[in-house]
Amino acid sequence: MAGEYVEIGYVVEGVDLEDQRSPDPVEPVREFGRSWGLVLFLGIVTLAVGVVITFRPSNSVHVMAVIFGIWLLVLGVIRIIMAIAEGTEGGGTRLGMAFGGLLAVLVGLLVLHHSFETVAVLGFIIGIFWVVGGLSELFAGCSREAEGRRAGLIILGLIGTVVGILCLIYPGLSLSILAVILGLGLVAYGIAEILLAFQIRRLTKV
Secondary structure (H helix, E strand, O other), X not given: OOOXXXXXXXXXXXXXXXXXXXXXXXXXXXXXXXXHHHHHHHHHHXXXXXXXXXXXXXXXXXXXXXHHHHXXXXXXXXXXXXXXXXXXXXXXXXXXXXXXXXXXXXXHHHHHHXXXXXXXXXXXXXXXXXXXXXXXXXXXXXXXXXXXXXXHHHHHHHHHHHHHHHHHHOOXXXXXXXXXXXXXXXXXXXXXXXXXXXXXXXXXXX
């Protein structure tokens, strides 16, 4: 109406419009970045296990299976925690991490529960895990939500896939050769995870 002055303030009908503002779209990214310490811890553990297996391989398939099974459980739990920490609902990165974590836990329990008498059986299980886990890492790395950590995830996926294929196409490997392949693969995987941890850390500064 003419002669009337209408002021649009921050409070309308008792509702504070400042409280209705959209959430910060980068806050989930920062929240995910704060979990970089878990990835760093996993990378250090993986690197240490890889060094031990490579330079001090056991003569027992059972011992090798126990070491690998325990590592799988640690990997799986941390991957599941990372998936929960991922803020993007239904995101490709979150799904890839969750799938990889569940797979690692299941395979780890399988390896620890059964005593493998032959290298071929252990090598086959290791190969299947690395291939499937590597492909899930690649899927997570190629997703739209992997911005800021894409390179690290893709490198992890490539390492896992290559190691798995080597284990599968050479089923007659001796225990010592299998230990070298697995150990070097874990060393490379651990280094890549450590680098990924520092990539994720930078997300806290977004």
